[in-house]
Every structure is written in C-alpha cells, then in structure tokens.
Amino acid sequence: MVDFILFAARHKQDPSGIEAVLTLLGIAVVLLIYLFQPSKQFIRKNGVPCCPQCGRQISLKASRPNCRACGASLMTGRPLLDLTSKSEVADSQARQRTAREEWLRKQAQETEEARRRRVVEDAFREEVRLAKAERRKGKIEENGGYSDLQLYGVGALVVLVPVALTAGLYLLFAR
Ligand SMILES: [Zn+2]
Numbered sequence: 001m002v003d004f005i006l007f008a009a010r011h012k013q014d015p016s017g018i019e020a021v022l023t024l025l026g027i028a029v030v031l032l033i034y035l036f037q038p039s040k041q042f043i044r045k046n047g048v049p050c051c052p053q054c055g056r057q058i059s060l061k062a063s064r065p066n067c068r069a070c071g072a073s074l075m076t077g078r079p080l081l082d083l084t085s086k087s088e089v090a091d092s093q094a095r096q097r098t099a100r101e102e103w104l105r106k107q108a109q110e111t112e113e114a115r116r117r118r119v120v121e122d123a124f125r126e127e128v129r130l131a132k133a134e135r136r137k138g139k140i141e142e143n144g145g146y147s148d149l150q151l152y153g154v155g156a157l158v159v160l161v162p163v164a165l166t167a168g169l170y171l172l173f174a175r
Contacts, residue, residue: 034080040065041077053100070103 042049042058051058054070065075076096078089140147146154 032081036079036081038075038079039077040074042074052096053103072099072103 040060040062041052042060043052043055044050045055049058049060050056051067051070051072051074053072054067056067056069058064058067058074066073076092078084082089084092136147143151
C-alpha cells in the first residue's frame with residue numbers, strides 16, 4: 001500500500017510525456033464538443049424563456065433539449081464556435097419558420113376539427129333530448145294526461161290505503 005502511494009506520488013511529480021499529451025487531447029476534445037454543440041434557442045416573454053414554436057415556457061436545463069409542451073427541438077441555435085456560412089444559417093432559419101408555420105397550421109386544423117366534432121355531438125344530443133321529450137309527451141297523452149310516475153303513485157295509493165286501513169282495524173279490534 002505504502003509502496004503504491006509512493007509510486008503514485010513519484011508518478012505525479014514526473015508525468016510522462018505521453019500522459020500529458022493524452023490529458024491535453026482529452027481537454028481539447030471536451031472543449032471542441034462544448035464549442036460546436038448547438039445552443040438552445042428560445043424567445044423571451046416578460047423575461048421568461050419560451051418555446052419559439054408554441055410560445056409556452058421552457059426549461060433552460062441542458063437535460064431538456066425539447067419543449068415539454070409541443071415536443072419541438074430547442075437545440076437549434078448556433079453553436080459558440082460556428083463555422084457554417086451565412087446562407088446555411090438563413091436556410092436553417094427558413095426551415096425553422098416553415099416548421100413553425102406547419103405546426104400552427106396543424107394546431108388550427110385540430111382546433112377546427114374538435115369544434116366540428118363538438119357541433120355534431122351537440123346536434124346529436126339535442127336530437128336525443130327532443131326524441132325523449134317527444135316519447136314522454138306521447139306516453140302522457142296515452143295515459144290520459146298522466147305520466148307513468150303519477151299513475152304508479154295512484155296505483156300504490158290504491159293498494160296501500162286499504163292495506164293500512166285493514167292493518168289499523170285489525171290492531172284496534174284484536175286486543
Ligand atoms: Zn413548444
């Protein structure tokens with residue numbers, strides 16, 4: 001163990017050339033990846049970062065490369081070290097605009113479809129309601145102006161009143 005620590009300490013004092021080169025290379029690679037990575041693109045509304053597509057608030061964390069609301073990729077900004085030409089940048093911006101327009105068009109279409117579905121459903125519900133009311137009215141007319149419930153009530157009274165009377169009389173005279 002002691003030998004090992006001594007060895008490590010000696011090693012640290014005198015790094016071999018190849019180790020130094022590898023370390024520098026590693027740092028350079030990490031730095032390049034960092035510099036060439038696309039940055040997060042967003043718009044600001046009242047100082048709050050928002051998705052350029054749907055306009056809802058987004059997180060600036062690196063672990064959230066997509067908008068949580070609409071799923072759009074947010075890593076579309078220019079990297080810190082940008083080697084692309086101006087025309088490529090314009091192309092990418094145009095593509096992004098097209099994507100946004102496409103998304104807005106789809107949203108509008110979905111809203112319109114939902115509205116149409118609602119109208120159809122409402123019409124159907126109204127039809128069912130009218131048919132029910134019509135049936136009810138027909139039934140009442142059939143019963144001579146009384147609903148089924150009213151007839152049941154009368155029927156129950158007709159049965160219960162004599163039963164109660166009989167029971168009462170029985171109790172009265174049975175003692
Ligand atoms: Zn979004």
